[in-house]
Amino acid sequence: MPDHTATLCSSFYLHETSEEEVVRLIGNLSEGKAINENDIPTKIIKLTKFVVAPVLTRILISALMKVFILILQIWRTKYLLKLSTNIYFATVQ
Numbered sequence: 001m002p003d004h005t006a007t008l009c010s011s012f013y014l015h016e017t018s019e020e021e022v023v024r025l026i027g028n029l030s031e032g033k034a035i036n037e038n039d040i041p042t043k044i045i046k047l048t049k050f051v052v053a054p055v056l057t058r059i060l061i062s063a064l065m066k067v068f069i070l071i072l073q074i075w076r077t078k079y080l081l082k083l084s085t086n087i088y089f090a091t092v093q
Contacts, residue, residue: 017060022053 026049031042
C-alpha cells in the first residue's frame with residue numbers, strides 16, 4: 001500500500017482505493033455499535049469482507065471519480081468566470 005503521509009498541508013490528493021484497503025477498513029469496523037433494524041449487522045459485513053470488498057471498491061472508485069469530476073467542473077466554471085470578469089474590467093477601464 002502506498003505511503004500517503006508525506007503530503008503537504010496545502011495539497012489535495014485522491015488516491016485510488018484498493019481492495020486491501022477496503023478489507024482493512026471493514027475489519028476495523030466496531031461490532032458494538034447500534035444498528036437500525038433494516039441495516040446489515042456489522043458482524044455479517046466483517047464475515048463476508050473478502051466477498052464484498054471487490055464490489056465496494058468499484059463503487060467507491062466510481063463515486064470518488066464522479067465527485068472529483070464535479071469539483072473540477074465547478075472550479076473551472078468559477079475560474080473562467082473570474083478570468084473573463086477580470087479581462088472585461090481590464091479592457092473597459
